[in-house]
Amino acid sequence: MSGPGDGLERCKPKYRVLFEPVKIGPVTAPNRFYQVPHASGMTEANPRVRAAFRAMKAEGGWGVVSTGAVSTHPSCDDSPLPFGRLWDDNDVRAHALMTDAVHAHGALAAIEIWHGGGSVMNRTSRIAPYAPSGIPWQATHVGFMGNHRPRAMTKQDIRDVVRWQAAAARRARSAGFDIVYVYAGMGYLGYQFLLEEYNQRSDEYGGSVENRARFVRELLETTKKAVGAECAVALRISLEELRKRPSDHYASQGHEVVALMADLPDLWDVKMDSSPTDCGASRFRPEASHEATIDFVKTMTDRPVVGVGRFTSPDTMVSQVKRGVLDLIGGARPGIADPFLPNKIREGREDDIRECIGCNICISSWHDGVPVRCTQNPTAGEEWRRGWHPERIPPAGSDDAVLIVGGGPAGLEAGLSLARRGYPVTIADAREELGGRLVFETRLPGLNAWGRVVDYRLNALKQMDNVALYPGSELGADDLLAMEHAHIVIATGARWTRRLYSSLEIPVAPLERSGVYTPDDIAAGVVPEGPVLVFDFDNYYLGGLLAEYLSDHFADRGLKVHYATPAGHASAWTIMTNELPFVHQALAERGIGVTTLALLKDMAGGEARLEHIFTGQMMPIEANSVVIVGHREARDGLYHELMAREGEFADAGIKSAERIGDALAPGAIVHAVHSGHLYARNLDSDAPDAFLRDIPIAEHPPGPAYEEE
Numbered sequence: 001m002s003g004p005g006d007g008l009e010r011c012k013p014k015y016r017v018l019f020e021p022v023k024i025g026p027v028t029a030p031n032r033f034y035q036v037p038h039a040s041g042m043t044e045a046n047p048r049v050r051a052a053f054r055a056m057k058a059e060g061g062w063g064v065v066s067t068g069a070v071s072t073h074p075s076c077d078d079s080p081l082p083f084g085r086l087w088d089d090n091d092v093r094a095h096a097l098m099t100d101a102v103h104a105h106g107a108l109a110a111i112e113i114w115h116g117g118g119s120v121m122n123r124t125s126r127i128a129p130y131a132p133s134g135i136p137w138q139a140t141h142v143g144f145m146g147n148h149r150p151r152a153m154t155k156q157d158i159r160d161v162v163r164w165q166a167a168a169a170r171r172a173r174s175a176g177f178d179i180v181y182v183y184a185g186m187g188y189l190g191y192q193f194l195l196e197e198y199n200q201r202s203d204e205y206g207g208s209v210e211n212r213a214r215f216v217r218e219l220l221e222t223t224k225k226a227v228g229a230e231c232a233v234a235l236r237i238s239l240e241e242l243r244k245r246p247s248d249h250y251a252s253q254g255h256e257v258v259a260l261m262a263d264l265p266d267l268w269d270v271k272m273d274s275s276p277t278d279c280g281a282s283r284f285r286p287e288a289s290h291e292a293t294i295d296f297v298k299t300m301t302d303r304p305v306v307g308v309g310r311f312t313s314p315d316t317m318v319s320q321v322k323r324g325v326l327d328l329i330g331g332a333r334p335g336i337a338d339p340f341l342p343n344k345i346r347e348g349r350e351d352d353i354r355e356c357i358g359c360n361i362c363i364s365s366w367h368d369g370v371p372v373r374c375t376q377n378p379t380a381g382e383e384w385r386r387g388w389h390p391e392r393i394p395p396a397g398s399d400d401a402v403l404i405v406g407g408g409p410a411g412l413e414a415g416l417s418l419a420r421r422g423y424p425v426t427i428a429d430a431r432e433e434l435g436g437r438l439v440f441e442t443r444l445p446g447l448n449a450w451g452r453v454v455d456y457r458l459n460a461l462k463q464m465d466n467v468a469l470y471p472g473s474e475l476g477a478d479d480l481l482a483m484e485h486a487h488i489v490i491a492t493g494a495r496w497t498r499r500l501y502s503s504l505e506i507p508v509a510p511l512e513r514s515g516v517y518t519p520d521d522i523a524a525g526v527v528p529e530g531p532v533l534v535f536d537f538d539n540y541y542l543g544g545l546l547a548e549y550l551s552d553h554f555a556d557r558g559l560k561v562h563y564a565t566p567a568g569h570a571s572a573w574t575i576m577t578n579e580l581p582f583v584h585q586a587l588a589e590r591g592i593g594v595t596t597l598a599l600l601k602d603m604a605g606g607e608a609r610l611e612h613i614f615t616g617q618m619m620p621i622e623a624n625s626v627v628i629v630g631h632r633e634a635r636d637g638l639y640h641e642l643m644a645r646e647g648e649f650a651d652a653g654i655k656s657a658e659r660i661g662d663a664l665a666p667g668a669i670v671h672a673v674h675s676g677h678l679y680a681r682n683l684d685s686d687a688p689d690a691f692l693r694d695i696p697i698a699e700h701p702p703g704p705a706y707e708e709e
């Protein structure tokens with residue numbers, strides 16, 4: 001029921017259930033929107049950036065806002081990957097910035113206390129890593145690979161880790177957290193104890209499921225004892241593997257573990273086991289894909305359950321609650337893409353949600369070791385250092401009209417943000433359909449959801465009075481000089497080249513032969529003569545996807561497609577976005593052969609000449625066409641043509657002309673959107689491009705790496 005003053009007057013009745021409070025042990029979440037722990041790439045090195053990033057979600061209506069993984073002790077040191085720490089009082093102060101900021105908006109703050117066990121390499125602390133039986137996690141991601149195997153933990157080691165958990169929990173309470181986690185997921189220490197492959201102990205911590213769960217139970221008990229009166233204690237657990245394993249008394253070992261600890265935690269936070277399955281890209285994983293793994297948990301516990309599934313549809317969220325799958329709607333990516341998702345549902349504005357597209361660029365930021373970036377939300381990570389708010393933007397600094405040439409991601413984002421500031425905006429694009437590169441790319445297998453980048457912006461632009469859209473309008477320099485706009489923004493994108501590279505990674509001449517194409521040709525409708533070789537050294541999604549597309553699209557013509565790359569994997573960079581295993585599966589399912597470590601030297605006589613990048617051995621492939629997915633260059637001819645006539649600007653009333661997006665520097669869509677947003681924020685700004693540099697909080701002089709309590 002909603003009533004006056006509860007803020008739900010404009011919320012659609014069917015969604016009001018999402019705004020019911022949920023009791024979690026001694027605390028109460030104000031609604032069911034729960035930002036689960038997720039990496040932000042912001043460590044104690046950037047405490048203000050981190051606090052503002054998390055607080056924005058609280059402001060946007062998330063009832064609970066969590067940290068990412070926070071290490072209890074230097075024996076859990078994941079460097080160079082970014083991770084949080086709660087090792088001493090300086091760390092407490094850094095985290096308190098976040099809890100204060102989250103509480104200011106009425107939300108609860110949760111902390112994911114974490115020990116990585118044998119999956120961290122302790123590269124900085126140089127402590128021999130900990131694992132139940134000294135068996136390492138086997139990384140397939142080169143960034144995670146290491147050559148330091150963990151120690152087999154003694155009982156004293158176990159007691160130490162449990163003690164560190166309690167000490168970290170007390171520090172978390174001092175920092176103001178309301179919910180404190182025990183982590184038993186994603187290959188980390190608690191999880192390693194649960195799985196018999198890692199845990200081959202013959203003492204009371206190994207053997208039966210009950211014994212293997214003992215370590216996690218002890219972590220829960222010690223945390224409850226330390227802070228359980230004031231803070232809720234949550235258990236985060238991965239159930240993908242455990243659910244597959246038979247149990248003597250239960251439907252699976254997953255069921256058994258949940259039964260053994262059913263009412264011990266105040267909250268169950270349930271998830272998958274590996275980043276690619278847990279945070280699957282939309283290309284390969286639909287919304288709510290975890291349900292089949294975690295749906296049983298609520299039948300076995302009275303405690304509330306939270307889970308994720310890239311939920312952006314309020315109908316799906318309500319269905320999860322009504323069908324008894326989840327009590328709390330967990331969100332990581334949907335809240336990065338739109339921190340105001342809950343408030344928009346509350347206000348009956350769900351059509352305004354900037355839906356996550358499931359591209360996983362946010363995850364790549366963590367793999368890169370930098371603060372989070374988001375394709376859909378250019379303000380993510382910029383809340384403190386640039387003062388960017390996802391829903392508010394300063395008013396226009398003048399009445400100047402702005403003409404944007406190019407309606408791709410950069411042009412549309414610049415146009416929308418400028419229009420929101422109040423500028424009169426014109427967007428012209430040569431093509432009949434706005435969307436730039438996404439017009440074609442969203443037709444590629446699995447990329448449909450990426451259309452949300454265009455839809456969100458175009459829907460908003462079409463409702464604004466100060467915006468004029470001109471599709472089907474190819475503009476030249478004469479047009480720009482005649483159109484009487486004070487600011488010209490060139491967002492004309494980039495083009496793919498036929499350039500190749502040598503084994504020393506030096507650019508060499510383009511391969512100019514008939515039958516050699518680029519993605520632009522395929523997007524323009526060229527049907528290459530088979531067999532086709534897709535030669536990819538762009539390394540992101542497009543090479544693999546074009547191979548899939550050509551194979552699917554021209555299956556009736558029996559078009560044979562092969563994929564080759566100088567990298568070690570197909571679409572090698574997609575390891576950063578959790579897509580790599582599924583790219584290989586998708587190619588294999590279509591019978592597309594993959595040649596790695598190959599350089600393309602030439603194509604002639606029905607053959608592509610591939611050469612092994614290291615050995616120089618020739619590896620010919622039958623091919624009548626080659627699609628080179630390699631290097632892009634800015635399509636900036638119009639910009640240079642215009643700048644050559646700078647002398648005419650004053651008479652034409654032009655005050656500035658700038659390039660944005662791919663026309664400035666070709667990149668992924670995330671770069672184009674950020675570039676467009678940056679332009680819009682900077683126009684008529686006093687301090688264009690300025691941002692604050694965060695520094696660690698250190699009120700105490702340097703002391704021991706870890707303070708014993």
Ligand code: ADP
Nearest residue numbers: 406408409410429430436437475493661662672
């Ligand atoms: P970005 O990712 O930087 O937004 P895109 O390649 O996606 O770049 O979009 C660029 C858009 O610019 C395309 O839709 C293209 O049709 C358009 N465009 C390029 N040159 C012109 C021009 N001279 N006049 C109008 N539109 C243009």
Ligand code: SF4
Nearest residue numbers: 356357359360362374
């Ligand atoms: Fe979603 Fe992509 Fe943004 Fe991540 S980067 S939150 S996957 S839109």
